[in-house]
Amino acid sequence: MSEPIHSTPRQPVRMCATCEVITDQPVLIRSIEQGSGPGWSLYACADCAPTYLTTAEAFQLLMDHVGVCRICMETDQPTEACTTARTLIRVHRSCYRNDAQGPVSPKA
Numbered sequence: 166m167s168e169p170i171h172s173t174p175r176q177p178v179r180m181c182a183t184c185e186v187i188t189d190q191p192v193l194i195r196s197i198e199q200g201s202g203p204g205w206s207l208y209a210c211a212d213c214a215p216t217y218l219t220t221a222e223a224f225q226l227l228m229d230h231v232g233v234c235r236i237c238m239e240t241d242q243p244t245e246a247c248t249t250a251r252t253l254i255r256v257h258r259s260c261y262r263n264d265a266q267g268p269v270s271p272k273a
């Protein structure tokens with residue numbers, strides 16, 4: 166028997182700007198815009214992204230994703246179905262935790 170040929174879609178892999186690990190779940194941490202021509206984007210892995218982002222920015226990334234992602238739109242459980250959403254939620258949670266360790270005390 167011959168094996169069927171799979172055409173696996175390639176994950177958009179990026180290198181983390183901090184630890185230089187190649188990740189298939191890159192988180193956009195910064196868009197650099199140039200006056201002329203296209204700018205470029207800086208990505209980080211899920212572990213490093215919280216050091217770049219505020220809680221609000223991480224939440225915005227999650228919302229931006231959910232707004233354009235078919236998988237997330239079609240499910241009530243994006244954390245189960247969509248790995249990107251899962252990554253962004255994890256990043257958001259880490260940011261939130263970083264905030265909580267600061268002078269702002271968590272809700273009593």
Ligand SMILES: [Zn+2]
Pocket residue numbers: 181182183184185186209210211212213214
């Ligand atoms: Zn990293």
Ligand SMILES: [Zn+2]
Pocket residue numbers: 230231234235236237243247248249250
């Ligand atoms: Zn999604």
